[in-house]
Amino acid sequence: MNNIEVNFGEYLITTDKSKMDIVAIHDFLSKHSGWSDNIPFDRVKTSIDNSLNFGLFHFDKQIGFARVITDFSTIAYLGDIYILDNYRGQGLSKKLMDLVMNHPTLQGLRRWILLTSTADWLYEKYEFVKVPKPEIYMELFNANVYKN
Secondary structure, X not given: OOOOEEEEOOEEEEOOXXXXXXXXXXXXXXXOOOOOOOOOHHHHHHHHHOOEEEEEEEOOEEEEEEEEEEOOOOEEEXXXXXXXXXXXXXXXXXXXXXHHHOOHHHXXXXXXXXXXXXXXXXXXXXXXXXXXXXXXXXXXXXXXXXXX
16 A cells, blocks of 8 residues: 655655654553553554554654554544644644545445544544444443553
8 A cells, every 4th residue: 555645834644654653652642642541562563553544743743643443445443543732723633634534545435433532523524423323332342451
């Protein structure tokens, strides 16, 4: 799959895995995200190795991230989306989501999945809705998986 890069002003969004700052991503996810506190570095690295990643950079500093787990045919899970606090409120999350949702290999999917407790207003712009039939949704969830 070819990498995509979009430059706008001082910013860059790329899908090139070699440009992802795994240390910075791990720092945010393990210490500041609230959804993957204490996730080990090797878990973050493995997740990046096995996902379609979107890195948002200000000059050479990684300031945002999103990743998609997908079969590129029927389904995609959108997760680990963030923009560092100092860069929020500038429309960068919309730029990041635009690139994710318009990625050429993610078109025509039957289902997108997103789990979030924040920024509903952003995801609703991309037609995400609350699960319409929660009674058919099941999961196996271990909230303590990263605790020692």
